Amino acid sequence: MSWIEKLTGPLEQKRQYRQYKARLAALPAPWHEVGKALDRYLTYAGMITDGDVLMRMLEDLMDLLEESAADGAAVRAVVGDDPVVFVDDFLANYEEGRWIAKERARFRDAIAEAAGEQGPPS
Incomplete structure (x- = not known):
């Protein structure tokens, strides 16, 4: 990993x-509007802190919307x-990357x- 990636995060994820x-x-209407709404909600409620999990989730979301x-x-x-x-059901598939998963493990420990x-x- 280059120094710039250490500072800004992996360039591949960007x-x-x-x-x-x-x-x-x-995306065509109305799916573009649905996608924007989901993107906003997932950004605030998802609290995904793992970049790999975030990108997998967003790619899965786009596959669903495009299909x-x-x-x-x-x-x-x-x-x-x-x-x-x-x-919330969709987010449940990406629990391992969420901030709360780390906090739950810390709490249990x-x-x-x-x-x-x-x-x-844990």
């Missing part, structure tokens, strides 16, 4: 992110009546240590 944004911009647009699917047929439930339990760290 390239992948630009490709994701271009794919998002190319839905190509199939002529209705928005509600994909996201359901409550889009928050849809996106602290309680185990306080209880005097030995075991492999």
